Amino acid sequence: MKDPEVEEPRGDELLRALASLRLEIRSRFPERGPVRPPVGESEWARLYTDLRRRIATLGMSERSGEVDEFGMDEVVVDRARPILDLLFDRWFRVDLAGAAELPERGPALLVANHSGLLPWDGLMLCQAVERFHASHRRPRFLVADWLITLPFVQPYLARLGGVRACRENAERLLSTGHFVVAFPEGVKGAAKVFRERYRVKRFGRGGVVRVALETGVPLVPVGIVGAEEAHPLLFKWTTPARSFGLPFVPVTPTFPLLGPLGGLPLPTKWVIRIGAPIPLDHLAPDAGSDELLVSRLTEELRSQVQSLVDVALAERESVWG
Amino acid sequence: MSAPGVIAVTGLGSFVGRRLVERLLARSPHLRIVGLDQRRPFRLDGRVSFHRIDLTEPTVDGRIAEILERERVEAVVHAAFRNEPTSDVEMDHEIETIGSLHVMHACAAAKVKRLVVSSSTMLYGPRPDNPNFLSEAHPLRGHPEAHCVANRAEMEQLLAEWRVRHPDTEVTVLRHCWTMGPGVWNRVARYFSLPVVPMLLGYDPLIQFVHEDDCLHAYERATREPHPGVYNVVGRGVAPLSTLLRLAGKRILPLPAPILFRMAYYPSQAQTGDPPAAFYDYLRWLWVADGARGFDAFGEPVYTTKEAWISFVSARRMRRYR
Numbered sequence: 249m250k251d252p253e254v255e256e257p258r259g260d261e262l263l264r265a266l267a268s269l270r271l272e273i274r275s276r277f278p279e280r281g282p283v284r285p286p287v288g289e290s291e292w293a294r295l296y297t298d299l300r301r302r303i304a305t306l307g308m309s310e311r312s313g314e315v316d317e318f319g320m321d322e323v324v325v326d327r328a329r330p331i332l333d334l335l336f337d338r339w340f341r342v343d344l345a346g347a348a349e350l351p352e353r354g355p356a357l358l359v360a361n362h363s364g365l366l367p368w369d370g371l372m373l374c375q376a377v378e379r380f381h382a383s384h385r386r387p388r389f390l391v392a393d394w395l396i397t398l399p400f401v402q403p404y405l406a407r408l409g410g411v412r413a414c415r416e417n418a419e420r421l422l423s424t425g426h427f428v429v430a431f432p433e434g435v436k437g438a439a440k441v442f443r444e445r446y447r448v449k450r451f452g453r454g455g456v457v458r459v460a461l462e463t464g465v466p467l468v469p470v471g472i473v474g475a476e477e478a479h480p481l482l483f484k485w486t487t488p489a490r491s492f493g494l495p496f497v498p499v500t501p502t503f504p505l506l507g508p509l510g511g512l513p514l515p516t517k518w519v520i521r522i523g524a525p526i527p528l529d530h531l532a533p534d535a536g537s538d539e540l541l542v543s544r545l546t547e548e549l550r551s552q553v554q555s556l557v558d559v560a561l562a563e564r565e566s567v568w569g
Numbered sequence: 570m571s572a573p574g575v576i577a578v579t580g581l582g583s584f585v586g587r588r589l590v591e592r593l594l595a596r597s598p599h600l601r602i603v604g605l606d607q608r609r610p611f612r613l614d615g616r617v618s619f620h621r622i623d624l625t626e627p628t629v630d631g632r633i634a635e636i637l638e639r640e641r642v643e644a645v646v647h648a649a650f651r652n653e654p655t656s657d658v659e660m661d662h663e664i665e666t667i668g669s670l671h672v673m674h675a676c677a678a679a680k681v682k683r684l685v686v687s688s689s690t691m692l693y694g695p696r697p698d699n700p701n702f703l704s705e706a707h708p709l710r711g712h713p714e715a716h717c718v719a720n721r722a723e724m725e726q727l728l729a730e731w732r733v734r735h736p737d738t739e740v741t742v743l744r745h746c747w748t749m750g751p752g753v754w755n756r757v758a759r760y761f762s763l764p765v766v767p768m769l770l771g772y773d774p775l776i777q778f779v780h781e782d783d784c785l786h787a788y789e790r791a792t793r794e795p796h797p798g799v800y801n802v803v804g805r806g807v808a809p810l811s812t813l814l815r816l817a818g819k820r821i822l823p824l825p826a827p828i829l830f831r832m833a834y835y836p837s838q839a840q841t842g843d844p845p846a847a848f849y850d851y852l853r854w855l856w857v858a859d860g861a862r863g864f865d866a867f868g869e870p871v872y873t874t875k876e877a878w879i880s881f882v883s884a885r886r887m888r889r890y891r
Binding site: 315317318319393396397398399400402403406411412414415416417420 | 697698699700701702704769770771772773775806807808809812855
């Protein structure tokens with residue numbers, strides 16, 4: 249039988265040997281220092297690596313990677329803000345009134361008329377509320393389905409705060425206290441031909457009112473004038489559209505003629521009027537199942553938006569302001 | 570019904586089946602597992618009594634019922650699903666849909682008290698007109714070209730009908746999204762491990778993952794506790810696909826959809842039996858599920874989507890993932 253006291257120093261010896269071995273290895277392989285940037289790298293090489301990085305991420309390399317649950321990226325919004333401000337102040341020279349009508353805290357459903365093909369009206373209204381409302385909250389805007397299906401457009405719209413227009417999304421946003429901008433005219437509104445430009449069309453099937461009734465948030469009518477002339481739609485060209493799977497190809501004075509430059513909006517004078525909220529507190533939460541009430545409220549809302557548009561038109565001196 | 574003492578697991582070799590059995594055995598010393606599968610697993614714990622069962626045989630439901638009765642099984646976990654679709658489309662249908670039907674019939678005949686069925690949020694389908702968060706009540710629209718998704722959607726429909734006829738059995742359906750973690754190796758993980766990851770040009774959807782531990786935790790609790798109903802099992806938070814790939818330091822190759830689909834057509838058909846759209850549409854449109862019900866029932870997940878992804882990437886990197 250072995251004495252444990254004899255065993256003890258042997259273990260110690262082994263440990264000491266291991267430690268010295270480790271020291272030996274360390275001394276032979278010096279630790280790797282920080283990677284030094286390559287000296288004398290040419291301008292072209294740097295350009296090449298930069299380009300490769302940018303192509304790989306397709307211009308989205310500046311995003312933060314932190315998005316909220318609906319995909320809005322604060323960094324992208326911050327980067328877009330100067331451009332949107334420039335459009336707001338210099339290009340469209342937006343004349344805004346009524347930002348104080350929105351509630352100080354808590355959610356609200358902003359309902360605006362829609363026009364002008366591209367979602368400039370949504371972006372400008374968001375910009376207006378964020379800059380001129382006391383709480384400086386950025387509203388989220390609901391985007392029509394057909395814009396969501398377009399490549400490139402959808403990722404950017406989501407990062408700027410656009411959300412697909414559907415009831416589930418609106419309810420979720422409102423229940424978390426957001427301002428939500430809705431355009432219940434939908435594609436009918438975006439695709440108004442020029443002679444009908446100031447007429448507010450039918451408001452969907454009353455979904456907006458139903459969402460407001462169920463969540464108990466105030467409905468705020470908004471009239472926007474100017475977007476319709478930014479992309480004046482002369483007529484809808486349906487023949488070539490079928491082969492692309494689009495509802496129609498819009499023909500504006502600039503669009504198919506100037507190619508991609510036609511996507512640039514004309515510098516029209518904009519007027520945004522935010523009306524007094526329509527209170528819905530006195531109605532029962534299950535009032536949404538009363539179809540007649542919903543359709544009456546929807547029509548009331550539509551006529552309020554129409555009168556705001558009329559007021560805005562009367563205040564604007566000319567299209568170019 | 571209290572915690573069951575004897576649990577039968579179909580699909581002992583599948584990802585969910587194997588992991589769940591390991592987990593259940595590790596947690597409870599007095600539990601007995603009845604394992605059913607086509608093939609005997611390589612390693613088998615002493616507390617697992619294994620039975621070779623081929624779900625594609627015509628009268629297999631009677632045999633399963635007999636085993637369930639003989640072993641006095643109290644709860645059945647049905648996880649006999651393909652980990653990934655195979656090119657044998659007919660066989661996949663036989664196993665996933667008809668096989669599930671056999672399992673349901675056996676459970677009814679043996680009067681099993683609890684049935685836990687593995688499903689997937691992929692069944693909601695990637696659609697541009699999906700809401701940002703799909704609830705459990707959303708219709709299972711699937712993908713027109715993904716045959717395994719169609720099989721399971723059919724299975725869930727059969728299960729819903731079966732549930733109405735057999736109200737005495739507690740049925741729990743767990744729809745989990747793509748799992749991520751150190752132990753995950755399937756089609757999704759393979760795609761993300763490609764040296765250059767192809768993406769659809771112009772699309773960058775929000776992606777949702779659940780960590781394998783959180784996923785199996787939900788399965789474990791659904792097996793031990795009464796949670797009848799359908800639950801989405803997902804991680805908290807979402808992240809854009811490009812962000813995830815950049816986080817992993819992957820090279821991205823954005824390709825227009827027609828080109829990518831043509832390039833990947835034959836490999837995809839050979840491997841999965843479906844055209845590439847059946848997979849890449851899940852990287853094109855939104856199909857994020859709302860996990861609120863699952864969080865309430867099974868507890869808050871430990872890992873968020875991004876943490877699950879990082880855990881997968883760092884584990885792969887240890888094995889020279891580039």
